[in-house]
Amino acid sequence: MKPKFTWMVTSTLLAALLSGCTNSGNNSIPPNETGADVIPVKDAVIPAGEPFEFEVDPETFALTIIKDGVREQASLPLPKAKVSNLVKSDDSVSWTYPGQMKVTIAKKNNYLDIKLESIGADSFQWPVVQADSYMLPLGEGKQIPADDKDWRTSLKDQSYTFSESFSMDFFALNHKSFSMVYLVTNKYNDEVHFDTEPSVQMQFTHDFPSINPDKSYGFRLYVTGNDPQQVVQPYKNYVIESGNFVTLEEKALENPNIQKLYGAPQIYLWSPSILTEENVNWPNIRTVLAGKFGIWLKHLMDETADGSSELTDTLEQISKQDYLDKYQKKVILNAINQAVKMKDFYSVDMFPDPGKEATALIQEGVSSLSEQKLYELNKLLLKDALGDAATDLKSWGQTGSTGLIQDMHEAGIDKAWIGLSNWADGLINPEMVDEAVKDGYLIAPYDSYHSIQENPDPSWNTASFADSTLYDQATINRKDGLKVAGFLNRGRKLNPTLAMPSVKQRADSILQEGIAFNSWFVDCDATGEIFDDYSQSHTTTQAEDLKARLQRLSYFAKDKQMVVGSEGGNDYASSVIAYAQGIESPIIAWGDPDMRKNKDSSYYVGDYYAMTGVPERYSKAVPIKPLYDKVYLDPTYSLPLYKLVYNDSIITTNHWEWGSYKIKGAEAERMLYELLYNAPPLYHLDSEAWDKQQASITGFLKIWSAFHSKAVTQEMTNFSVLSDDRLVQSAQYGDHLKVIVNFSDKDAVAADGQSVKAKSAIIIEGGKSTLFDAEANAKLLATN
Structure with missing residues (x-):
């Protein structure tokens, strides 16, 4: 007869729970390790979890939850195994799978504390779960019906790295009568695998790397109602209990500039060129290029990866004609603007x-000049070489940078976060940075310490480091001894535990002349892409890797007093960073060749590189395949799980590859989403894009900015689906601010009696209603 045991778990007031509990898991990151100050435990209004009973069969590790007489399996049975050391008491049960695992389940006030410890296993798969539907923190959050054909297609045989794919450390199983919420207490070395026949099933596996002395993992298991707010409440209380919940207002006490994010769209400004077409006298520059300077420019470009052959061909062409066409002008400007950033631009002979x-x-x-002074020198030299073929040096590059920022401010955009694709864009044009700060904006360079190149590449300076030993001595080894490849399989991945001296050296170098950056964007550190490093000289666990990334982010936030953001936004970084790009829409279908490789495909997202202006990767509006539209964008599957926890702690938006206007035909829906989820729109602008998009942008921001400024300092207190087709939804922030959106193509009357036009939103505050017609606003893009 199988040994099976039943216990009762009761619920008490959360205040009693918090006053007596410590974190039972091994994944709690102490505040002093994240860089966050230790803050008092906040009072939580909503208790987490409901009373239930449970049964467990040690031989199969099948776990059953019983609530009000209804039985549901929390984990399906594993193959029957031998059990030893079976011990049970009034509040716990433990057993051993000989030579493999030790298991302990203890009842707490309102949850099960489940701990698994390897005593020989290299990995262990548990739990294996099956439910009617799932609420998973994939990005912002998804509700996935187990029998949905699109999700079954998308998830078929997929395996997700938990630390990377799950933005928060939990997953929920939904049944008709109640939900079961697994809080994952060790995020490292976990994988979730999906089987989809006959319906979606999840398998959770933990590996026990040889380099990691911690041989345990575990869960807290709660029973809740099926409402998303009830589902996330145990996790929110858990984060608070751990001391890792820090509000934006608390962060702003240390850096008041954080408040400049409230009501601020996020805008990438593409102005890398210091010399632009309007700065050039083209008939005269033909003469200059035919002489000594043309030979020197070609020599410099031969040292780069981009533009050398194009320049050679163009110089030969224009020597045989008396004009320059548009493409030839772009090639010449691109070459000059690359050359003027080079350390070798100066030559006594030239x-x-x-x-x-x-x-x-x-x-x-x-050789000893700062980067900013080097650019200052090279601009002076370039002006000397060009003479009357170029306008006054002070006017170079200002129309599409300083002038564009002034235009945005005059158009009524009072707050904005401005991102530059490279810190060099600011150092070569400090007037642009000064103008942004003067107008009340945040302005940030893009920075990254994820990949490293063996040889410095001027076109990829974030992967180049002054310390030449890092490539061989500080990069990550896989278990098989091979190096982990860098981004796009170029170079290697840099071990973050060994990078801090280079981080400080780079930051000090960028800032040494007083450039007015007041924000910093650090790529990759909040994505959850973390590594075990098996290098004998610097063995590193995933936990140590993540800790080093948090220390890096904290350095910019605290030591440099920057408003810091990162890619992704997985919540281990939530106490340190103020904004994150990728939670609301991640990179879509990275592996689909029609989107990434096949340039003739209508779905091709575009190249990373552009000679001038916004690269197609960010500017080209493209449709997406119906399957991706369903699983990434369809509001019937979307849930604000992240916002229900972190709305007043971190500002989240789209990944920069999927800005607000990137998806062709979805512009109105994305505006509605940005209102409902209180998420900043993300734009890519140069002068041409601003001219096309200005009417739509400013029309939307008149509504969105005022709403966001109020909503972002409050909790999301409610989320409701108001129609049978799930296309009319509402969210509430605090006690008095509510938004209702209708994603559908038809006017609707919501369940609460509110009439909502098709593709529109209604904002309700203090009895006053404001209508936003997203479809009409989207049409401004086509007609402008």
């Missing part, structure tokens, strides 16, 4: 008499 200002900088020693 510039024998460079002028007083340039001479003073040269006498400081060109």
Whole structure:
């Protein structure tokens, strides 16, 4: 007869739970390790979990939950195994699978504390779960019906790295009578595998790396109602209990600039060129290029990866004609703007008499100049070489940068976060950065410490480091001894535990001349892509890797007093960063060749590289395949799980590859989503894009910015689906601010009696209603 045991779990007031409990898991990151200050445990209004009973069969590890007489399986049975050391008491049961695992289940006030410890197993698969539907924190959150054909297609035989794919450390199983919520207490070395026949089933596996002395993992298991707010409440209380919940207002006490994010769209400004078409006298530059400078420019471009062959062909072409076409102008400007950032731009032979200002900088020693001063020198030298073929140096590059920022401010955009694709774009044009700060904006360079190149590449300076030993001595080894490849399989991945001296060196170098950056964007650190490093000289566990990333983010936030953001936004970074790009829409279908490789496909998202302006990867509006539309965008599957926990703690938006206007035909729906989920729109702008999008952007921001400014400092207190087709939904922030949206193509009357036009939103505050017609606003893009 199988040994089976039944216990009762009761619920008490959360205040009693918090006053006496410590974190039972091994995944709690102490605040002093995240860089966050230790803060008092907050009072939670909503208790987590409901009373239930449970049964467990040690031989198969089948776990059954019983509530009000209804039985549901929390984990399906494993193959029957031998059990030893079976011990039970009034509040716990433990047993051993000889030579493999030790299991302990203890009843707490309102949850099961489940601990699994390896005593020989290299990995262990448990739980294996099956439910009517699932609530999973994939990005912002998804509700996945187990028998849905689109999700079954999308998830078929898929395996997800838990730390990367799950934005928060839980998953929920939904049944008709109640839900079961698994809180994962060790996020490291976990994988979730999906089987889809006959319906979606999840398998959770934990590996026990040889380099990690921690041989345990575990869960808290709660029973809740089926409402999303009830489902997330145990996790929110758990985060608070752990001391890792920090509100935006608390962060703003240390850096008031964080408040500039409230009501701020997030805008990537594409102004890398310091010399632009309007700065050039094209008939005269033909003469300059035919001489000594043309030969020098070609020599410099031969040292780069981008543009050398195009320049050679163009110089040969224009020597045989008396004009320059549009493409030829782009090639020449691209070459000049690359060259002016090079350390080797100065040559005594090329510039024998460079002028007083340039001479003073040269006498400081060109090799010892800061990057900003190097650009200052090179601009002076370039002006000397171009002479009357270029306008006054002070006007270079200002129309599409400083001038564009001024236009945005005059158009009524009072707050904005502005991102630059590279810190060099700011150092070469400090006037642009000064203008952004003067107008009340945040402005941030893109920075990254994820990948490293063996040889410095001027076109990928984030992967180049002053310390030449890092490539061989500080990169990550896999278990098989091979190096982990860098982004796009170029170079290697840098071990973050060994990177901090280079982080500080780079930051100090960028900032040493007083550039006015007041924000910083660190790529990859909040994505959950973390590594075990098997290098004998610097063995590192995933936990140590993650800790080092948090220390890096904290360095920019605290030591440099920057408003810090990162890619992704997985919540281990929530106490440190203020904004995250990727929770609301992640990178869509990274592995689909029609989107990434097949340039003739209508779905191709575009190239990363552009000679001038916004690259197609960010500017080209493309449709997406119906399956991706369903699983990534369809509001009937979306849930604000992340917002229900973190709305007033971290500002989340789209990944920069999937800005607000990227998906063709979905512009109205994405505006409605940004209102409902209180998420900033994300735009990619140069002068051309601003001219096309200005009417739509400013029309939306008149509504969105005021709403966001109020909603972002409050909790999301309610989320409701108001129609049978799930296309009319509402969210409430605090006690008095509510938004209702209708994603459908038909006018609707919501369940609460509110009439809502098709593709529109109604904001309700203090008895006053404001209508936003998203469809009409989206049409401004086509007609402008």
